[in-house]
Every structure is written in C-alpha cells, then in structure tokens.
C-alpha cells in the first residue's frame with residue numbers, strides 16, 4: 001500500500017487509487033480494478049475547506065487545495081455564469097457550462113485527469129467519446145504537447161469531429177452504435193494510457209467543482225434541486241460528490257434533490273429507478289437527437305442511483321420532440337445549446353420541480369449548427 005502513496009507536486013496530499021467495490025489498491029495508470037473490473041476511486045480526498053478557497057481565481061483552480069493534482073496545464077476551465085431564466089413559467093438557474101474552453105462541461109474533468117496523467121509521465125493518450133469529451137481531451141493534449149487519439153462513433157456530429165482534428169488529434173471513426181466505439185478502444189487501452197472520462201476517477205475529481213461554484217453563486221447555499229443530463233453520469237456525480245463534500249464540511253444541511261434526465265431512446269437509469277433497483281441493466285439504444293448521452297449501461301450506474309436515492313431526487317425520461325422544443329426555447333432566450341443539453345430542461349417542464357432549481361447547460365450548440 002505504501003508504495004502507492006505518493007507526494008503529488010506542491011500539494012502534499014497523499015492520494016491513491018482503490019477499487020470502489022473490493023477496496024483493492026490499483027496502480028497509478030489503471031482505469032479499472034484488475035480484480036473484479038469495477039470502477040476505481042481516489043482514496044483520502046481532502047475535505048472541503050472554505051479558508052482554502054483561492055478567491056482571486058475564477059476557474060476550477062479556485063478550489064485547487066481540494067484538488068490533489070498539480071496544475072501544469074490549464075485553459076481557464078470552470079468559473080461559468082449562473083443565470084436565471086424561465087420557460088413556460090418554470091424558473092430555473094442555468095449554469096452555462098457550454099462556455100468552457102472547448103464548449104462543454106467536460107473540460108472541468110479533463111483538466112484534472114490530464115494533469116494527473118502528466119504527473120505520471122504520460123506522453124500519449126487515447127479516449128472514446130461521442131464528441132465532447134474527445135474534443136476536450138484533444139485540446140488539453142495539444143496544450144500539454146502530448147499526442148491524442150480519439151475514437152468516436154461514425155455518426156457523431158460533424159462539428160464535434162472537426163473540432164477534434166482541429167486540435168491536432170487523430171480521429172478514429174467506428175461504425176455502429178456508441179458501444180461499438182468503446183469496444184474498439186479496449187484492445188488499444190492495453191498498451192496506451194486510456195484517458196477515459198467514464199472510468200478514471202481523476203476526471204470525476206474536477207467535476208465536483210461545479211457544485212462548489214453553484215453553492216458560492218447562490219450566496220453559499222445549496223439549490224433545492226438539480227436536473228442534469230445523464231449518459232455516463234460524470235457531471236451528475238460531480239454534483240452529488242461536490243454537495244456531499246459541502247455537507248460533510250457542515251456548510252449545507254442537506255443535499256439538493258438530484259434528478260437524472262435521460263432520452264427515452266436510452267434510459268437505463270430511469271428504468272432502474274422506476275423499479276427501485278440499485279443497479280441498471282443494459283438497454284438497447286435507439287436513435288435520438290440527444291447524441292451526447294447514449295450510454296446503454298453507465299460505468300458508475302450504481303453510484304448514480306445511490307445519489308438519486310440519498311438525495312430523494314428522481315430520474316426522468318423525455319422524448320425527442322420535447323427535447324427539440326426545449327432546445328428551441330433555450331435558443332430563443334439566447335442560450336446556445338446542443339440538443340443533449342436541452343434534455344434536463346424538457347424534464348423540468350414535464351415534472352414541474354419546484355423551488356430553486358439549477359440546470360447545467362452542458363454543451364455548446366455551435367458544434368451542432
């Protein structure tokens with residue numbers, strides 16, 4: 001165990017990877033447990049401490065003391081606006097995640113993951129993505145001067161694919177459903193570091209900063225509810241873990257109700273929640289406009305469901321027609337979102353969730369025009 005504990009850069013935190021299921025320690029570049037194939041977690045994360053907020057910084061590095069990685073590369077990720085808007089009489093706070101450096105919330109997690117991998121001496125990375133995570137990794141790899149190879153479904157939006165290659169990454173297009181892209185990368189991942197947003201907990205690390213920003217932007221209080229699109233559930237778990245850290249620090253009394261929003265065409269979490277199950281079962285994907293969240297079996301589905309139950313939230317499915325109507329309504333309010341980002345707004349309009357509601361607008365519509 002002791003050889004896995006390392007001093008990381010200027011932060012003196014001792015962190016290491018362990019299995020989320022059996023607790024077995026993992027090597028620094030492992031992306032899943034070698035014992036049972038389950039996802040890994042970072043052990044001994046620093047507690048949230050308000051006295052350690054770097055109030056001069058308006059990026060995710062405002063919370064650097066709570067992020068056990070050394071900042072070698074940054075593109076100014078995080079620090080996104082929270083703006084009030086209303087559609088059909090339903091008011092909510094929109095967190096404009098599409099204003100991140102590569103136009104999606106993924107940059108929060110990519111920056112912590114890539115800085116972690118750089119500290120491990122990595123010079124080449126691979127990733128599979130429906131587009132946004134790939135574009136994000138391609139940009140940060142370019143900024144870090146390392147090479148990236150991104151596997152995407154052939155059907156991914158052209159704008160996302162062009163963005164990936166514009167950063168100098170190699171694009172590998174895989175025919176068939178989204179799951180075929182993941183399958184294609186697994187062989188390559190045996191020999192090249194797999195910078196996976198779905199599996200690597202150092203991606204999840206940066207995602208927690210969205211909860212901390214929302215808490216500060218609301219005047220150091222939690223919203224009543226968060227409605228979030230869920231594919232792998234990376235951002236959803238970022239909210240869950242970030243708000244839990246605030247609760248553990250005694251800064252909020254209870255978690256906001258966390259609602260997972262999915263397309264009716266690919267809804268494994270909604271089905272599991274409706275049946276009161278602790279784990280989801282793989283579903284069959286059909287076509288949907290919400291191309292960013294077609295994950296038939298999320299890697300961390302048990303953690304997503306646990307967060308829904310613990311927060312007394314829920315899971316909501318919406319049809320493509322409602323997603324497109326919500327996207328149009330957002331556009332008509334000057335909010336530039338891709339269809340996937342309209343999923344939680346469509347869910348809010350259907351479920352009529354009350355109180356202070358926060359919805360992250362996850363991805364830029366400029367990529368899908």
Ligand SMILES: [Zn+2]
Nearest residue numbers: 019022033036
């Ligand atoms: Zn394990």
